[in-house]
Amino acid sequence: MRRGRAVRGKPFLHASTAPGSSSNAHFSAGIRLRAAAVGNLILVRRVILSTLRGLSVLAAAVLLVAACGGGDPPAGAPAERTIVFKHSKLFGDPTAFAALIREFEAQHPGVRVRAETLPSASDEQHQFYVINLRGGSADFDVLALDVIWVAEFARAGWIADVGDLLAAEEHGEYFDASLESATWEGRTYAVPWFVDAGLLYYRKDLLARYGFEPPRTWEELERAALAIREHEPALHGFVFQGKQYEGLVCNALEYMWSAGGDVLRDGDVVLDSAANRRALEFLGSLVPRGISPELVTTATEEPSRYIFGSGRAVFMRNWPYAWTLFEQADSPVRGKVGVAPLPHFAGHDSAATLGGWNLGLNRRSRYPDEAAAFIRFMTSPEAQRALAREYGLNPARRRLYADPGLLAAQPHLEELRAVLDAARPRPVTPRYAQLSQVLQSEFSAVLTGLDEPAEALAEAQRETERILARP
Ligand code: GLC
Secondary structure, three states, X not given: OOOOOOOOOOOOOOOOOOOOOHHHHHHHHHHHHHHHHHHOHHHHHHHHHHHHHHHHHHHXXXXXXXXXXXXXXXXXXXXXXXXXXXXXXXXXXXXXXXXXXXHHHHHOOOEEEEEEEEOOOHHHHHHHHHHHHHOOOXXXXXXXXXXXXXXXXXXXXXXXXXXXXXXXXXXXHEOHHHHHHOEEOOEEOOEEEEEEEOEEEEEHHHHHHOOOOOOOEHHHHHHHHHHHHHHOOOOEEEEOOOOOXXXXXXXXXXXXXXXXXXXXXXXXXXXXXXXXXXHHHHXXXXXXXXXOOHHHHHOOHHHHHHHHHOOOEEEEEEOOXXXXXXXXXXXXXXXXXXXXXXOEOOOOOOOOEEEEEEEEEEOOOOOHHHHHHHHHHHOOHHHHHHHHHHHOOEEOEHHXXXXXHHHHHOOOHHHHHHHHHHXXXXXXXXXXXXXXXXXXXXXXXXXXXXXXXXXXXXXXXXXXXXXXXXX
16 A cells, blocks of 8 residues: 555444443442442441342342243233344434334334444444454344445355345346345345435536536536536535545546446456546546535535535535435425436446445344344335335335336436446455455545546556455
8 A cells, every 4th residue: 555545444433431431430439449448348348248138139029020920021922022223324204214113013023123323424334344243243133234245244154145035036126236236156145225326416407597408428517517607606516425435436436437447347457547547537637627626525425415405516426315305395406406317428328336225134143033024024115115205215126116106206216217227336346345445545545636547546456456366
């Protein structure tokens, strides 16, 4: 790795020992006890005796309750089992999601579901899972997995084979690439939950006012953004996800693919190419040329969505979830937003990065049957329809894109289906996390002007070859 730009991980998400936390309390209790021992042994003996008396009363009470069968459910009722479902925050009114969970519980008496959210950034969730699964944690049963992790987690033996949950005749219902992302060495380790693909959002009103069509090429986007900014200097031209994290890899790959470039071709690393240089030159020019504000260099999905959603940008690249939020009653851009496939470089085709989340089962789960039933329920057509309607999470099942109810609420779904059908997966390898760290660092250096595209790509090529060559 190059000097001065080490690939650094974020701090681990350990539960910290905050002041006043229980371990601090134990610590100060210890000091107090030692002082007492020196100063007044009699008092200590008295304390111990009274504690022992207290404990025996407590023990008797426990025995009594046990004898009466107080710990067991009433005869005939099944014992209650709680499964924990880890996932990222859903944006929007939480009622619909809670209702889905309650419905599952109603269908499965004795099973409770505790849904727990993780930080939104995929990289941070990845760290959480790696730390916990490596330590053999059984604290959660069902995991929402970013499509890029399944190979890694399956190879490590952290998630169970869930092939039984996906009947062969159901395979055709799913987008090929998202099914592929759930498969490792011919076996299915997760069930596709929802899919993502990069989209271009634009302000219909501004484009119409200044005489522009939705751009089909990056060059057209650049022209429209600069021209509209001449009239409206307070607006940003194009916002996207440029922070050094997984989202930047998704964004940069879209420039590379839509210039005819790639990362791997037939197993060979092809990063250092003229097409990729052209793509990264464009990426590196966005801020200096005033097409994008400098804040994109630290923006993830939500800040870019917020800027565009508060009416402060002409164009935005983001995932489909943003659309539902723009159409809410209190949204400043309601009715003014158009959605289109991402632009491409002249002479090439558009390309969207395939994203999305699959549901996997912790191999250490204490309740694998209940967890499997929950995965089945959450990925059912009904659940996927509800999540699409309420939260704009795009169904992984293709036929829902022709669902009249959904189409009425989200007319762009029809076009989106074509974008999803053609969306390109990031390299499917158990080493993806390492590969991504290299790409994140190099792409960020180009975006922030620290490196020339040629230098960044040569370095990325060397590092990627080294990572993939490891046995
Ligand atoms: C979205 C995508 C996911 C991607 C992430 C990057 O959550 O669904 O696949 O890795 O964004 O920020």
